[in-house]
Amino acid sequence: MIRTVADLLSGILRDELPKLDNAPVKHAPTIGDMYEGLSSELLNRALPDGLGLRVVSGFARDDRGALSGQLDRMVVRGEGEKLPYTESYVWHVKDIIAVIEVKKNLHSAELRGAFGQLKAVSEIEHSYYQSGDAKLDDPDRSMAPSARTFAEMTGRIAWDVDGPAVLPYEEEAVFHALLLEQVSAIRVILGMHGFKSERAFRSSMIEYLEQNIGSAGFGPTYFPQLIISGVYSLVKTNGRPFMVPLVDGWWPFYFSTPENPLRLLLEFIWTRLDEMYGFGYELWGKILRLRWKGAY
Template sequence: MIRTIADLLSVILREELPKLDKSPIKHAPTIGEMYEGLSSEILNRALPDGLGLRVVSGFACNSQGCLSGELDCMVVRGDGEKVPYTDLHVWHVKDVIAVIEVKKNLYSAELRDAFDHLKTVSAIERPYYRGEDAELDDPDRSAAPAVRTFAEMTGRIVRDAEELAALPHEEEAVFRALLLEQVSAIRVILGMHGFKSERAFRSSIVDHLKQNDGNNGFNPTDFPQLIISGGYALAKTNGRPFMAPLVDGWWPFYFSTPENPLRLLLEFIWTRLDEAYGLGREFWGEDLEREVGRTLLSFRATRNDGKIGWLARTHEVDNEALNKLPVTGQWSPAFVEEEEFVLLVKLRQGGEVRFDDPEIISWLESKGIEFDDVRNRLLRTRLVASSGQSLELITKECGLGILPTGEYVAAENSSGRLDRWISRRIEALSKRAPDEGLA
């Protein structure tokens, strides 16, 4: 469904955008309003019915009365306050799902301006997501999604301050960043037109980062979750929805793609709505194709005199190499061995898998297998993580299957994706010529 709606919105954009581009109006504020209006129309069509969501323009505020800069589009819930004699609204930041800064053209200058403008939202969110706002009572402040993302990224489960303090400092910083990402509004820069190549787009954000080397406001949480420039996008791997495992303490947290930018926009917003409301399996459709991101920026936390900072690493790729990379790929579950499958079944049934369990160790030794090898293979599936001396499932719904070929598969199945994949796989196997067999 998400791909179908994204394609539909792209058609609308292709039809309506040329009309605005050809408009004889030269008044800059009016031109801005036209493109903001088109963006609001696209967003309204993308929101599920029945959730009481609206798309408005105006300001975000906190309980101390601090205001953000004027925002082109906000996806909001609950009640806001209309600014007298205008079409603008003021909405408490706790009820802002997403903010979108709209640009007719997004090049380097506009990128810097939009980047800085969205920071005004982050500034008023701090009392909210740092727990300084005593009036807040919001279920969205649950840390559970961030805990799960961190477990997927590192293979470690963190449930309390003691476990957090025991982490290496670079992992602790990532965990805290994920908590901020969990509760803050989705920040998007939407450029209707922009860079002619993916490489030029990538270079613009790298140049912006280098020009501000050492300045405050350029940590991972300060970057927008999504930046769209014409047909290209830069997206953040904060686990909602995209995730990238840490590599030697480095977080590959920003990637580029020429995949339909509106699909990415829907994925960010719908993931947040699914966490808050539970959209149901039907919203995600087949969900058997995944974006192949091209890593642009990696960050690693450092500690100096007790203060946390971030080192940035850029991943430069020339146009020829980018053009050779696939845009999407077919999703596949984890193929596991019989030993991992048995332990996953035990975990799914509520059993315990401990590193020092003599029965499990003896069983594996009888098969000539080291427990550490099985544990490491299980951790690589991103379906389990370590908690003390135990392995625990970190899935919403752990799906398991045995194929007619005798192969064992496992995957997150909360959207029904594994069920659909297995159905397709069995159908494909059944169409093979009889002499091919199932091997």
């Protein structure tokens, strides 16, 4: 099923993207609107019916007045606040399933700008989920998936019949990161065009990391789950759905791949919806196998 939908979305993108690329307008905001509109079309077709989900643009907020910058597209549930005389909404972070920053071209400058935009959403989420405002006992917020991922990554259990297990500091940090990854919005940078090679894409990200070693806001939980640059992607191994074991105590939390980017996007969103609503195995079809190169 997931391959069928991914192929359908790829066909739409293949047919429609040249129309946008060849449009005669030079007005930058209008060009941005076109590519964001195409991303909305893809997202709406990717969402299962009957769940009350919507694709909107606007801002993320928490209970204490923190507000993100304007976000290109959000997949949301529940109710948001429509801003007067606009098509933009303000939506609480707890009800945002995914945030997508859309770029016509994604190269180094656009990568850094979109990363910063999504990092602001992460900061709001971190503050909310680490405060007393968050309610993590909702039926769709079971921590069991994170505990299972942690066990697969480390070979250790996070808790047993006696309660939370005593873990080394580094492993406890990994487990708390996985918990935050499970409840936070899926953050995606979607570049319709981009780097000419997978190596160049990886090198740009590595250079950005090297420039920010030791800087606040550059831990694994601040990184987007998926960054797409044309036909190449950088993907996070947070167990939702992709996972790799720790290597000598280190978490290789990112890998690159030339796999169909829209299939990867579906994997992230459908995994989240499956954990929240319970789809069942019939939705997924055959297991996705990836050819991936190295991890960060």
